[in-house]
Amino acid sequence: MAKVIGLVNLHSDIDFKGLTERRPVASVSFLGRYGVIDFVLSNLSNSNIDNVGVLIKEKPRSLFKHMGLGNSWNFNSKSGGISLLYNERYANNPHYNHDINNMIENIAFLEKSKADYVVIAPEHIITTMNYQDVIEEHEKTGAEITMVYQHIKNADQSFIGEHCLDIKSKRVVEVKENKGNRKERNISLDTYVINLKTLMKLLTKAQNISAFFNLSDTLAYLCDEREIMAYEYKGYARCLNSIEAYHKYSLEFLDLDIFSQVFKSNWPIYTNTNDTPPSKYKKNAQVKKSFIANGTIVDGTVEESIIGRNVEIGKGAVVKNCILLSGCKVSAGSHLENVILDKEARVEKHKELIGDKDSPLYVKEGDVV
Amino acid sequence: MSREVVAMILAGGRGTRLEALTAKVAKPAVYFGGKYRIIDFPLSNCANSGIDIVGVLTQYESVLLGSYVGSGIKWGLDGTNSSAAILPARERGEVGATWYEGTADAIYQNISFLDQYDPEYVLILSGDHIYKMDYALMLEAHKARAADCTIAVLNVSLEEASRFGIMNAHKDGTIYEFEEKPAKPKSTLASMGIYIFTYQELKKYLIEDAKDENSKHDFGMNIIPNMLNDHKKLYAYEFDGYWKDVGTVDSLWQANMDLLADKELDLYNLKKDWKIYTSDTTSHPQIIGSEGKVTNSMVTQGCIVDGEVSGSVLFDSVHIGVGAKVVDSVLMPGVLIEEGAEVYKAIVDEGVVVEANSVINKEAKKVELVSVNK
Numbered sequence: 001m002a003k004v005i006g007l008v009n010l011h012s013d014i015d016f017k018g019l020t021e022r023r024p025v026a027s028v029s030f031l032g033r034y035g036v037i038d039f040v041l042s043n044l045s046n047s048n049i050d051n052v053g054v055l056i057k058e059k060p061r062s063l064f065k066h067m068g069l070g071n072s073w074n075f076n077s078k079s080g081g082i083s084l085l086y087n088e089r090y091a092n093n094p095h096y097n098h099d100i101n102n103m104i105e106n107i108a109f110l111e112k113s114k115a116d117y118v119v120i121a122p123e124h125i126i127t128t129m130n131y132q133d134v135i136e137e138h139e140k141t142g143a144e145i146t147m148v149y150q151h152i153k154n155a156d157q158s159f160i161g162e163h164c165l166d167i168k169s170k171r172v173v174e175v176k177e178n179k180g181n182r183k184e185r186n187i188s189l190d191t192y193v194i195n196l197k198t199l200m201k202l203l204t205k206a207q208n209i210s211a212f213f214n215l216s217d218t219l220a221y222l223c224d225e226r227e228i229m230a231y232e233y234k235g236y237a238r239c240l241n242s243i244e245a246y247h248k249y250s251l252e253f254l255d256l257d258i259f260s261q262v263f264k265s266n267w268p269i270y271t272n273t274n275d276t277p278p279s280k281y282k283k284n285a286q287v288k289k290s291f292i293a294n295g296t297i298v299d300g301t302v303e304e305s306i307i308g309r310n311v312e313i314g315k316g317a318v319v320k321n322c323i324l325l326s327g328c329k330v331s332a333g334s335h336l337e338n339v340i341l342d343k344e345a346r347v348e349k350h351k352e353l354i355g356d357k358d359s360p361l362y363v364k365e366g367d368v369v
Numbered sequence: 370m371s372r373e374v375v376a377m378i379l380a381g382g383r384g385t386r387l388e389a390l391t392a393k394v395a396k397p398a399v400y401f402g403g404k405y406r407i408i409d410f411p412l413s414n415c416a417n418s419g420i421d422i423v424g425v426l427t428q429y430e431s432v433l434l435g436s437y438v439g440s441g442i443k444w445g446l447d448g449t450n451s452s453a454a455i456l457p458a459r460e461r462g463e464v465g466a467t468w469y470e471g472t473a474d475a476i477y478q479n480i481s482f483l484d485q486y487d488p489e490y491v492l493i494l495s496g497d498h499i500y501k502m503d504y505a506l507m508l509e510a511h512k513a514r515a516a517d518c519t520i521a522v523l524n525v526s527l528e529e530a531s532r533f534g535i536m537n538a539h540k541d542g543t544i545y546e547f548e549e550k551p552a553k554p555k556s557t558l559a560s561m562g563i564y565i566f567t568y569q570e571l572k573k574y575l576i577e578d579a580k581d582e583n584s585k586h587d588f589g590m591n592i593i594p595n596m597l598n599d600h601k602k603l604y605a606y607e608f609d610g611y612w613k614d615v616g617t618v619d620s621l622w623q624a625n626m627d628l629l630a631d632k633e634l635d636l637y638n639l640k641k642d643w644k645i646y647t648s649d650t651t652s653h654p655q656i657i658g659s660e661g662k663v664t665n666s667m668v669t670q671g672c673i674v675d676g677e678v679s680g681s682v683l684f685d686s687v688h689i690g691v692g693a694k695v696v697d698s699v700l701m702p703g704v705l706i707e708e709g710a711e712v713y714k715a716i717v718d719e720g721v722v723v724e725a726n727s728v729i730n731k732e733a734k735k736v737e738l739v740s741v742n743k
Contacts, residue, residue: 275645281665287662
């Protein structure tokens, strides 16, 4: 059996405004008990890939803490492991701080892996992709590079700014930007299977074309001269490329049809755990259509919201269409709609916080309002 | 490497009064409080008290308990200098296969385990009590008095006293007499089954006790009385927090209800002092559906609630169907309450399916146990 390693690629320009002021998108809390990165890590784990590198772009502190030894995702085998790959040299140099330079800086990880194939996937596109299916196709076609895409019919509303592909007889012939001007597109999921030897050569090649080129630029540049196979993924895929998308697609999970596309009994989503007790619903609790993480104490009304760990919702408080990250406190009698409270924020004085459905009100980590 | 203190948790009991709940698992492995097993409490207390070496003595249905405790990673006991060791009753070189004949015999059979750490003190714990306690404070008291044995006691009511082992002590805490379940108690200091012994003293008494054919090889019945006869220094250490022996279906139910009533056991760690560690599953966040209503209850991850739940404790991956009603009950992992079913004042064991529109214990006079093992 071929040896496969995984690379989670955190090099992108996406930010979630205040949510990513001090942390990468990868460790932003998602659905109350996960970090955004848990989905791609779980896909790797469920695809039996246990040697994984994380290409970190910036603000690594919370990510280091989240990852630990990787046991939560089963990466702690003797043959596998998790390697946090950081490019100190270009940390403060945006044009140079890209995935190609990170891989060159940490080339030892690739060299020592003795892998046949490398699976590269981003953290911000949430899927339940089985990479073994992609690898099987990759082997069958004999390709050196396979790109994963999804054919979507709402490209005017989602994945805007992401790459889309022109495909002819299963080959990628052009890579363009999805400007949102057409409904049907083959959207690149920024997910690749590449032969390790090919990847090593690409790193040198990319540098010769442009020192600013990242991996997707390089593949786009080369697609008319190299054979790049296209693999169609048909499962759940959402692109968290803004705080608005994060808010929208988080709350979309409250629809159980969407929920059951991702949470399947044969595809566990792993995360690191905190020994939080069960949540407590007090006398005045009225919770409907919501996700509640453990450790939360509710004595108010919660509707169509996602509540993180150890949140306290006081007596008679109302929380609607909100995302509350861990450790928040909403004092008695407050009223919150379309609000994102970052970790440990406390609503005390300003009791009515109403955001817009398409543009949620954001309260910073630890702020008291 | 020698240690100041090694903890030994007695976890071999069956707990027959828990009926079907212990048909297939040892009592310390019984579920409690929405996501815990009973043994999480002494193990977390050890971890929080800075104890690095914990032996877990198992006998009845030891496999599940053994794999649950594992290397102790859940309680942070798997470091280079720490360990949780499962010590089952077993075949041994010099005597062949033996069972643990009593609490003292269980420790006696593991003297070589203790010797390898050369401890100054040994902390003996029970694997089936619910409480939060800082053993380090108890050890300080033991050391300050240069005691041979310190016994944790709880001040119970006079009516309750005849159900416990009672320590009769002088004002300064010196124990002069031990009475097991006295009809007319002279004191209300009930033994919690938590002992700190100066190890070399304990070892002598264990070796002597093992030779005594008439002994029950029990700490309460033999070791403590023998030490009192020899005028050893035994002290009572009074504990004033929440403590519960969840030995019966009723007391297990009651202890779960105590959690809802915000009794002293603060699982939410609002005082930021003492977390109880346990195994976490990979289940999704709990979901309260459009039809759900949950009050005065504890619910954990993996649950999907579409019915009405009040005064209840729901473990991992419990599903409550539309129109179902659950009142004053404890639902263990994976329980499915189908649409329109009603459950009152019950403990529903792991994996039970309560069929649509059926009604359990509507009169709710006493706690009903529902189990496939019954």
